[in-house]
Amino acid sequence: MSSDVAAPRAGSLTRTGDAPVRRxxxxxxxxxxxxxxxxxxxxxxxxxxxxxxxxxYGEGLRGTDVVEREAVTVxxxxxxxxxxxxxxxxLGLFSGLVCLGITTVLLTATxxxxxxxxxxxxxxxxxxxxxxxGVGPHLVPEMAGFVLxxxxxxxxxxxxxxxxxxxxxxxxxxxxxxDALVLQLLALVALAIGATxxxxxxx
Numbered sequence: 001m002s003s004d005v006a007a008p009r010a011g012s013l014t015r016t017g018d019a020p021v022r023r024x025x026x027x028x029x030x031x032x033x034x035x036x037x038x039x040x041x042x043x044x045x046x047x048x049x050x051x052x053x054x055x056x057y058g059e060g061l062r063g064t065d066v067v068e069r070e071a072v073t074v075x076x077x078x079x080x081x082x083x084x085x086x087x088x089x090x091l092g093l094f095s096g097l098v099c100l101g102i103t104t105v106l107l108t109a110t111x112x113x114x115x116x117x118x119x120x121x122x123x124x125x126x127x128x129x130x131x132x133x134g135v136g137p138h139l140v141p142e143m144a145g146f147v148l149x150x151x152x153x154x155x156x157x158x159x160x161x162x163x164x165x166x167x168x169x170x171x172x173x174x175x176x177x178x179d180a181l182v183l184q185l186l187a188l189v190a191l192a193i194g195a196t197x198x199x200x201x202x203x
Contacts, residue, residue, distance in 0.1 A: 038151060049108060049112045049150065052112030056118075060118065060120025060124075090191065097155060097180050137202060142195075146187070153180075
């Protein structure tokens, strides 16, 4: 006597709840692979920001104070103002993707130098300890966001340099675009975290 019901194959049955888990794992692998591929752009971005902040910091120590304390009202509007202002900067940094990083380098040089000046003067105004407690918590994710966006803008020039230098056998334009978008999205997430801390913790 034969049966029309076939036995299920191993692994053919999945739970509905497994789908979100698989999507999260897939997203995690995508981000991890992107960071591994784009480590030169990330290193260059971090070095560029560090160097220009240091230059600005030195100028801030010698310049006239421009930083003043001001009262702020904690609200969603404040969060949006902080986030949108920083997001606009990252979009400018990201624009280097289409011009081999030129606008990215120029905007980083300007923004990082200004940040260095403001940091030096803020420390002079409130002291290192108060600066670390009041600004440090949101400055860390914001700086991470700027570095990620800068790396996104440098992905095209890094890809060209790899090709010319013989480190890569082909110029995978599609992969470069996808990696740049992943880095930019990570930058916006970091900025959202920074804005949240600045609005409801630091303020």
